[in-house]
Amino acid sequence: MITEYLFWFLAFVSVFGGVATILSRNPVHSVLYLILTFFAIAGHYLLLNAQFLAAVHVIVYAGAIMVLFLYVIMMLNLNRLDAEKRTLIGKVTSAVSAGLLLLVMVGVARGGSEAGEAPAESIDAGLVENLGQVLYRDFLLPFEMASVLFLGAMVGAVFLSKKELNS
Amino acid sequence: MKELLISSLLGISVLLFDLLRLRRAILPLVAAGLIALVAVVVVDWGTASNPFGNNMMLMDGYALASIGILALLTLFWFAITSDSYPAQSRRTDLYALVLFSMTGAVVLVSYTNLVMMFLGIEILSIPLYVLVSSDRQNPLSNEAGFKYFFLGAVASAILLFGIALVYGATGTFDFTELGAAVSASTSNLMLKAGIAMMLAGFAFKVSAAPFHFWTPDVYQGSPTTVTAYMSSVVKAGAFLALFRLCTGPFSAVMDGFTDMLAFLAALTLVVSNLMAAVQTNVKRMLAFSSISHAGFLLAGVMTGGETGPGILLYYSLTYGIASITSFAVLHVVSSYQNGAMEYDAFRGLVRRNPFLAGAMTIALLSMAGIPPMAGFMAKYFIISGIISTDMVWLAVLMVLTSVVGMYYYLRVIIAMFTPVENAGRIMLRGLQHYTYILLSLLMIILFFASGFFEVLNF
Numbered sequence: 322m323i324t325e326y327l328f329w330f331l332a333f334v335s336v337f338g339g340v341a342t343i344l345s346r347n348p349v350h351s352v353l354y355l356i357l358t359f360f361a362i363a364g365h366y367l368l369l370n371a372q373f374l375a376a377v378h379v380i381v382y383a384g385a386i387m388v389l390f391l392y393v394i395m396m397l398n399l400n401r402l403d404a405e406k407r408t409l410i411g412k413v414t415s416a417v418s419a420g421l422l423l424l425v426m427v428g429v430a431r432g433g434s435e436a437g438e439a440p441a442e443s444i445d446a447g448l449v450e451n452l453g454q455v456l457y458r459d460f461l462l463p464f465e466m467a468s469v470l471f472l473g474a475m476v477g478a479v480f481l482s483k484k485e486l487n488s
Numbered sequence: 489m490k491e492l493l494i495s496s497l498l499g500i501s502v503l504l505f506d507l508l509r510l511r512r513a514i515l516p517l518v519a520a521g522l523i524a525l526v527a528v529v530v531v532d533w534g535t536a537s538n539p540f541g542n543n544m545m546l547m548d549g550y551a552l553a554s555i556g557i558l559a560l561l562t563l564f565w566f567a568i569t570s571d572s573y574p575a576q577s578r579r580t581d582l583y584a585l586v587l588f589s590m591t592g593a594v595v596l597v598s599y600t601n602l603v604m605m606f607l608g609i610e611i612l613s614i615p616l617y618v619l620v621s622s623d624r625q626n627p628l629s630n631e632a633g634f635k636y637f638f639l640g641a642v643a644s645a646i647l648l649f650g651i652a653l654v655y656g657a658t659g660t661f662d663f664t665e666l667g668a669a670v671s672a673s674t675s676n677l678m679l680k681a682g683i684a685m686m687l688a689g690f691a692f693k694v695s696a697a698p699f700h701f702w703t704p705d706v707y708q709g710s711p712t713t714v715t716a717y718m719s720s721v722v723k724a725g726a727f728l729a730l731f732r733l734c735t736g737p738f739s740a741v742m743d744g745f746t747d748m749l750a751f752l753a754a755l756t757l758v759v760s761n762l763m764a765a766v767q768t769n770v771k772r773m774l775a776f777s778s779i780s781h782a783g784f785l786l787a788g789v790m791t792g793g794e795t796g797p798g799i800l801l802y803y804s805l806t807y808g809i810a811s812i813t814s815f816a817v818l819h820v821v822s823s824y825q826n827g828a829m830e831y832d833a834f835r836g837l838v839r840r841n842p843f844l845a846g847a848m849t850i851a852l853l854s855m856a857g858i859p860p861m862a863g864f865m866a867k868y869f870i871i872s873g874i875i876s877t878d879m880v881w882l883a884v885l886m887v888l889t890s891v892v893g894m895y896y897y898l899r900v901i902i903a904m905f906t907p908v909e910n911a912g913r914i915m916l917r918g919l920q921h922y923t924y925i926l927l928s929l930l931m932i933i934l935f936f937a938s939g940f941f942e943v944l945n946f
Binding site for chain 2: 426469472476480
């Protein structure tokens with residue numbers, strides 16, 4: 322029972338944080354709301370018995386990446402976002418495309434039945450040991466292929482930031 | 489497994505060769521590696537294949553044929569653009585990025601797990617974002633890179649959301665289990681929403697309308713050689729991946745999405761052809777023409793069935809060759825005209841270099857679908873496949889939009905045969921003449937060899 326209340330509370334916080342992130346005028350406020358969202362999502366992970374994932378999520382996202390965001394905002398001196406002019410046609414276009422997306426989703430959902438009950442996971446499914454088993458045994462090939470992805474991204478980053486040799 | 493190893497090790501060895509100051513050996517290495525990839529496909533052809541990596545990938549007949557075609561297209565791309573980049577370290581990085589991106593395409597045609605599929609899409613896309621913005625002095629190229637990166641990230645997010653919903657509905661990523669779970673619960677709300685979002689993500693990656701808005705700007709802004717790669721290998725890889733998904737685990741519910749795909753295909757055909765007809769820039773026109781071919785390929789995905797894979801492979805190969813040739817010619821022509829890419833830049837090309845004019849004529853006629861070229865058979869297969877699935881209106885629309893296509897392809901051809909006064913000759917270096925001749929011949933030979941693809945059975 323208490324987990325259900327907790328779920329609704331966390332769901333409210335994460336959706337509120339997400340909406341507030343894009344509605345805030347001040348970029349620093351946006352970042353702070355985003356951190357709130359990340360913490361709420363970490364709480365969801367805990368409810369799903371994914372303890373390790375929750376810890377990593379807080380350290381990597383709420384810690385490292387958000388600090389990077391704040392640094393960029395401070396270095397570029399963006400702490401007051403000038404109210405950019407939104408033209409009427411821009412507003413109409415975005416409203417129409419968002420409405421179309423909703424239309425497609427409603428059209429697909431029409432006549433569908435609701436999803437069944439999700440199977441219960443065991444309590445220690447999210448421990449480091451079990452996660453490691455899944456990552457390095459069941460999903461070893463995707464894990465290795467991700468290295469090709471990162472190598473490509475690394476070569477690309479070096480390529481884009483390297484000085485021209487003959488200019 | 490061998491195919492995957494060869495393609496990913498090839499990219500890494502290019503980087504190593506650069507480190508060891510063996511820059512002259514890089515192009516031969518790439519050629520040898522890609523030929524080895526094709527050879528492995530030929531040797532493995534017909535042998536029973538087992539899934540590997542804990543059911544992550546399966547090199548079945550479809551995957552092998554697709555890898556063969558992707559390797560061939562990449563080989564043609566390297567052969568035809570080899571002289572476009574000055575011999576320096578920048579070139580090595582570009583080659584490595586192209587090869588990494590091709591590795592993503594190899595993953596995309598042989599996956600049997602949704603995790604692998606998403607990784608394949610990302611391995612294909614991320615080097616491309618860099619390749620698109622590789623002309624760093626050109627603001628258009630930077631803009632194209634930014635647009636492609638941000639929109640591509642949004643599309644990946646939608647695709648990933650779809651995968652998450654499908655996982656939530658079925659509890660598995662694996663194709664075999666997924667197929668069973670999907671056919672057991674065809675009306676599951678979460679499953680249908682997930683598949684719709686995955687299709688939307690793919691529609692972006694293959695640039696089908698109304699998800700095509702990035703394509704003209706990105707194709708125009710990126711260096712022409714990169715555009716040639718995007719419109720051939722990348723497009724083929726994305727479509728072959730979509731086909732593997734639609735005819736594999738989701739085949740049980742695909743009937744419910746036929747209307748959606750048919751609408752996407754119809755809209756793609758109409759919008760792209762009308763937009764292409766009013767362009768004044770040949771590169772932008774070819775970009776819209778590439779979108780219109782996405783409409784045909786989307787219809788090919790819907791055809792499915794026994795002959796479906798063969799038709800799709802045939803279309804990917806013929807369109808890939810034609811688009812590599814046309815973008816390569818455009819690159820050479822515009823580099824002799826201070827980067828001008830209007831129709832006028834092509835005036836008198838037949839006098840300036842008959843090889844280029846001939847190859848461009850054959851490539852454009854193939855894209856337009858004129859009989860002695862392979863493009864005619866490709867369009868014919870897809871239209872007859874669509875008629876056999878009782879969607880005559882779509883087939884009629886395809887024929888009508890092809891007529892519009894004829895108009896803007898012929899404009900280039902007419903410009904090439906318009907005589908001009910004192911135009912300088914265009915010189916081609918090294919093996920380039922032979923590459924153009926080979927590709928032109930292939931576009932005609934494939935017309936007569938089309939029966940082989942039609943009976944290709946997996």
